[in-house]
Amino acid sequence: MIAIKTLPDWAALLTAFLVLAGAALTMIGAIGLVRFRSFYERVHAPTLGATLGIGGVLLASMVYFSVSETRPVVHEILIALFVTVTTPVTMLMLTQATLYRDRAEGKAPKITDAPPLPADVITPDRTGVRQD
Amino acid sequence: MRGRANRFLAWLLPWPAVSALVLAVWLLLNQSLSPGQIFLGLLLALTAPRFLTTLDAPPLRIRRPWALVRLLGNVLPDIFISNYKVTRAILFSGPERQAGHVLVPLSIRSPWSLAMLACILTATPGTAWISFNPQTGLLLMHVLDLKDADELAGAITRRYERWLQQVFE
Amino acid sequence: MSMTILTWSLMAAQFMLAIAMVCACLRMFRGPRAQDRVLAMDSLYLNGMGLMLVFGIVSGSTLYFEAALVIALLGFVSTVALAKFLMRGEAIE
Structure with a gap:
């Protein structure tokens, strides 16, 4: 099953390090997804995998194929580009949906720490979400 | 001609x-x-x-490409640092860690720079953009560790907003 | 020597990504609310994509890259559709 081509030492070790670091970060992010108690905390966990986790695996793949095929293989940049553009969009839409659903049930998020503000800014009908 | x-x-x-x-x-x-x-x-x-x-998107005009490079130079290290912090929070944090919502005043208004800031804050683990009110200029965000919240507003202005303003506005 | 390290670390990476997918599934089944499940599904897609890329390195074939790209596209579209659905109760406007 394993058909790894022989690489020079530096490339093999670099690939090994990058793939391990990426996979470890992704796994830690997923553990956070299970461990954290509230939805808003859980939003932070998968971004670990989406930034450096996937980044590590993609870099490893780039190093491995560039060295083993002796030509620059950079099309992994496409996935990196796509993930960096789309992850914020999905996370934003999910938090917006959560905010909307929480407010529909009358549970606006509590603001614990903030620069001094009049209290009325935080009332549900004026906090930026379009209510159309 | x-x-x-x-x-x-x-x-x-x-x-x-x-x-x-x-x-x-x-x-x-x-x-x-x-x-x-x-x-x-x-x-x-x-x-x-x-x-x-x-x-009907507003026209995209990058005024100072150099400022964009400086911005990326700020974002990339921040992603590494916050990855480390969130890793520690997931593996070792106990009940004493406080997560919560924070309001941050913003001075940028152009849609492109706001969108860019939303992407930056969401892509950085530990901070998440929740909603922005264009009337009051206040951004509601969620922070995984409230200990850093005091520096947060300053850091956003200093490290991101200033450069976004130079790029897009 | 270094090739043994690479082989073993590729195995370990596949194992860790599989654990990550199990964790995401756990959260997807446990909920408690719909947005938690959608978030877990998004993370599941992402982990699956990472696993595809590691498979690509292990098998030495760049074909897995296309699969990873398709997974990324599908994951994005489905998560956005679901988030939209949670927001309004209807997916298509």
Whole structure:
């Protein structure tokens, strides 16, 4: 099953390090997804995998194929580009949906720490979400 | 004469940055630099961005590309640092860690810089953009560890907002 | 020597990504609310994509890259559709 081509030492070790670091970060992010108690905390966990986790695996793949095929293989940049553009969009839409659903049930998020503000800014009908 | 040339260029490339991106993506996807692929890519780059015009997006003008580089130079280290912090929070944090919502006043208003800031804050683990109120200029965000919340507003202004302003506004 | 390290670290990476997918599934089944499940599904897609890329390195074939790209596209579209659905109760406007 394993058909790894022989690489020079530096490339093999670099690939090994990058793939391990990426996979470890992704796994830690997923553990956070299970461990954290509230939805808003859980939003932070998968971004670990989406930034450096996937980044590590993609870099490893780039190093491995560039060295083993002796030509620059950079099309992994496409996935990196796509993930960096789309992850914020999905996370934003999910938090917006959560905010909307929480407010529909009358549970606006509590603001614990903030620069001094009049209290009325935080009332549900004026906090930026379009209510159309 | 020059005005006509400029107008022709504006008609040919309504979204120059998007056209360049389309061409680059096409060549990367096909993994080749052969003349045929470059021709197809150019064809796509000239036609595809035209459909963006129907979206009524505000024009994208990058005023100072150098500021964009400085911004990226701030974002990348921050992603590494916050990855480390969130890793520690997931593996070792006990009940004493406080997560919560924070309001941060922003001074940027242009849609492109707000969108960019939303992407930056969401892509950085540990902070998440929740909603922005254009009337009050207040951003509601969620922070995984409230200990850093005091520096947060300052850091956003200093490290991101200043450069975003220079790039887009 | 270094090739043994690479082989073993590729195995370990696949194992860790599989654990990550199990964790995401756990959260997807446990909920408690719909947005938690959608978030877990998004993370599941992402982990699956990472696993595809590691498979690509292990098998030495760049074909897995296309699979990873398709997974990324599908994951994005489905998560956005679901988030939209949670927001309004209807997916298509």
